[in-house]
Amino acid sequence: MKLSISRYNPELDSRPYMQDYEIALVPGDHMLLDVMLRLKQQDSTLSFRKSCREGVCGSDAMSINGRNGLACITPVRTLHGTVVLRPLPSFPIIRDLVVDMTNFFQQYHSIKPWLENPEPPPEKERLQSPAERERLNGAYECILCGCCSSQCPSYWWNPDKFVGPAGLLQAYRFIVDSRDKATDERLENLRGPYRLFRCRTIMNCAEVCPKGLEPSHAIEKTRMRMLHVEASGELDTHTPPAGRPSITN
Ligand code: SF4
Ligand code: SF4
Ligand code: FES
Structure with missing residues (x-):
């Protein structure tokens, strides 16, 4: 297999460059990560993250032939010609394929990704119906x-x-959780022209999610929820941002 991998060592390089590799496949090379781990035995300076090797930890996300994905669940048989690997686009590069995810996690934390419920917890658990x-x-x-x-x-x-x-x-996951009591605050936290409404419904997110999720659909549902709440007067009304995409259903 031929690979072209983006390399960057901030202590030595002024900018990233592509390095070519060639490695003979062996029967155990099922996934791209299998090949990369053997490649690292050849070139120990090559840096990338990995942990679970099962598509669970999310640490080996990278651009694979121009499309973001997880190396550990990308079958070798689906890759043809020279495989081009780059770090996740737009994220600051720390080294080679390792990126700085600080801003990504700051945005994640900004939506308060935990249950908010001031009611005293029941003796055992907060139950939900199957629905x-x-x-x-x-x-x-x-x-x-x-x-x-x-x-x-x-x-x-x-x-x-x-x-x-x-x-x-x-x-969205916490807004629709029946056990969470902070829906109004969560919607309020997303108001304004940027935090939620900057989505232009381009759908790249759903296209590349390795878990088959559809963030764009959740965004649309959240917008509808916010507009419904505003229409019912439960939140202060505000001027919609210019160019806001229309809700289609
Ligand atoms: S649909 Fe997804 S990829 Fe497109 S702008 Fe919205 S969040 Fe970004
Ligand atoms: S929605 Fe999909 S692509 Fe986005 S962070 Fe979660 S698992 Fe990864
Ligand atoms: S190594 Fe954990 S998702 Fe790929």
């Missing part, structure tokens, strides 16, 4: 890999102001 639990499907499975936000043009241009698809999917 209430069902509402969390498609939102709770996010592994915070960053593939979506890194492929989102709105996030590229305003990473400090736009929460980004990953954070907004998690905002």
